[in-house]
Amino acid sequence: MGTQFDQLLGKVNEIHDLEKVTWLLSWDREVNMPAAAAEIRSKQMGTVSKMVHELSTSDAMGELIEKATEELEGAGADPKGMEQSLVRHLARDFNEKKRFPIDFIKRQSEASGIAVQKWKLARENDDFSQFVDCLETTIELCQEKAEHLGYEDEKYDALLSQFERGLKTADVRRVFNAIKAETVPLLEAINQNSAAVDDSLLHQDFPVEIQKQVAPHFAEAVGYNFAQGAEVGTAAHPFASSFSRYDARITTRWYPDFLSTSLFGTMHESGHAMYEQGTGEELERTPLARGTSMGIHESQSRMMENLVGRSRDFWKAHYHVLQDAFPSQLGQSTAEDFYRAINKVSSSFIRVEADELTYNLHIMLRFELEQAMVNGEVTAAQVPEAWNAKMKSLLGIVPPSDNLGCLQDMHWTGTSFGYFPTYALGNFYSVQLLEAALVQNQSIEADLAQGKTGELKKWLGENIHQHGKKFDPPELVTMATGRPLDHEPFVRYAKQKFGELYNL
């Protein structure tokens, strides 16, 4: 490649190194760092982040991107190649960052710092009124952010594009509405017949030390490669993080009286980490060396957690591992008992504890509310009432307090409106991808039937992982499945799976 591109790449490599360093600082903060070091660590992270920002928004960088773009176009470089993808991404990112006035960045960061504190206070006192002003500020900042970013159809498009580039609010709305129309009556029927599935098996004493011993088996079973990672870490809010494709790590949390959290958390984060482990070598040390969007990333974690990890075949093959580890708790049960227990569905208040089916309804509620807030149809003060009304219509229950309602998530302390929908998009993408994979590669089905994921991982590696951030989600999903996001695979899957479980 030509000299302008090489120069650009050298700079980009260094900026990316610094960015990955902030990821490690953050991983370490959650997994190892003593609380006493929090203040200094945030200063250290601030220093590195400031350098990343300065380097990536400098005039010199802007010029270099332009020149490299011209050079590549002149040379007729492959538009699907790494070079073209990279300059496209850099130009977009550069222009986007330049759109925000420094004053806005500062106000946004200050408001978020205060909002986190106020949100914690409001939670402690279960008192929404202590948070309402901050939420109003968040709404105003999100509106302003949308204006800075610009949009064609609706404000929320601008916000959504920050997390799921190329997808319009209208696309998401159509898919969500189609799935909502099927899920709400399905959930009503399930709730009528809730006794059909018993999950008491999962609520027993499960010594944490033994949970820690079995977790690696399940990480590997879904395809996580420990040689490109580290042992399963412990974190209050589990996450996966990667510092290169050769070092993608997972964390989980452990409850001594409930098995699902650590188990499915491990498989979920393994799915995320596998995406990072599988990104193409040629993307390393560039911003293309990561998953393309939050939604596609979530499709990988959800696939391992739910489509593989909550499948009947998987437990037929692996239940003995849990039974050996917990003989007195699980020795008398069957893989089928366990399969049913881990798939129990019921309406509940807290999103992060929700099952595979109701989880999407929690997201739809937030998606609808965020739009209403940004469009000025719901004020901060009206949020609790609007929340409860939507809970009633979607899940049939009303939270008895705001702590169990609109105060439960930390997300609205910052301007990350548009992030929530990616959680549900991940669920829908995951089924669409798996359906396509099963059609394209006949050996995946036989493999999964034996609780193995090697063939599936191969397909994901070729169709999703290796591409990193080279393609936007709609393009990537179309390349992999032949069409953009589609609601039908998930609807088929949910009706079949839960219909059978609940004899509907």
Next chain:
Amino acid sequence: MGTQFDQLLGKVNEIHDLEKVTWLLSWDREVNMPAAAAEIRSKQMGTVSKMVHELSTSDAMGELIEKATEELEGAGADPKGMEQSLVRHLARDFNEKKRFPIDFIKRQSEASGIAVQKWKLARENDDFSQFVDCLETTIELCQEKAEHLGYEDEKYDALLSQFERGLKTADVRRVFNAIKAETVPLLEAINQNSAAVDDSLLHQDFPVEIQKQVAPHFAEAVGYNFAQGAEVGTAAHPFASSFSRYDARITTRWYPDFLSTSLFGTMHESGHAMYEQGTGEELERTPLARGTSMGIHESQSRMMENLVGRSRDFWKAHYHVLQDAFPSQLGQSTAEDFYRAINKVSSSFIRVEADELTYNLHIMLRFELEQAMVNGEVTAAQVPEAWNAKMKSLLGIVPPSDNLGCLQDMHWTGTSFGYFPTYALGNFYSVQLLEAALVQNQSIEADLAQGKTGELKKWLGENIHQHGKKFDPPELVTMATGRPLDHEPFVRYAKQKFGELYNL
């Protein structure tokens, strides 16, 4: 403080943040990182180090240091205060870095990269001839380095000052010779009477999992504060590292058939980490927030490992913890048996496995050889012979192979001549400091007699730790003990302790 100093401090804070980030990257590499990530990690570390170097040697930084120095002098700032210490340190460091031509830095780094590989090869084949050319290059680079740094009396002074500022080779030589004169005959007498001490107690099966459970007790027993650190990590080459005074971490290694390594390694690294945990808050985010020299740092680790951790009183108080952990291995022995076993002395080939007494002789050998090499009296090719002759005269034994001789340490793959002596200096400083502490604070003795270190830690905190790098070693030791480095305390200590153990 004035505006120039504040500006300088702002820059220094950021540079120090980046430097601490490289420490964390390094800690993580040893403790968590998968081998597959080594190459990318070294690039990430290289990027941050390059920024540290660029920022701290820029012309703007040079000017800022000058202006802040003038400003402080004009304002009559306290020469022992943080501000004056900081600009003094920065000016010295800046000028020193400027003395090295870029070409030298590059040659040095390339030579070291090659030498590490060749050294590993030579070790694999136990063949010094594969390393001899690299060692010759190291010698030449060390000679050149000394010229760049400058010196008054002898070349080795320049090299030594990189690790132990303010100390002259002649000072070290005088102290080393005085101690050698006492140690060599003492060792001969001990070797004659070696059966007096039996250490078979330590060579039994000690399950690693249980070693891991007891290690934190001994870290805390010597004074390590887990609230300003993390759990004891595992590393092939144990070390301590700190990312702020609030986050100083220790590592050790575990042998399933030998107890001393993990146990005394933990106490050793605890001593290092306590130094960092104890540095003054006002030094945080500056290069003064660390131990003043390698030698003083080693005095802190050796004090906890040897003066506390290998004392009779300590084990009277703590042996029951080991006995409870390893009842079948240690249940039938007494604290006195254990005390004797952990203090066995005998001539052996490998420095890192040497006991408290012979360790210093291993260092003296290297100190003398390094001077001879730098002064052109011994060529690389002559090193094995010179090494073996010195082993014979100092320890009375001759290594049967270079792997057990001059190939054992990695240090000579780089230009760190002058580093080795600090290991022994640490031993001598530690006894000098403890003697002074016992005189100055009567309650330390009573405390230690009960296996407690609270009073000693308080004294160290006030006299050593809090000052960080504000004062050079000779100044610091004189402030704490009333005189500079002195050989007599160690001689008294060694004769008393080992004379009693070996009935001499």
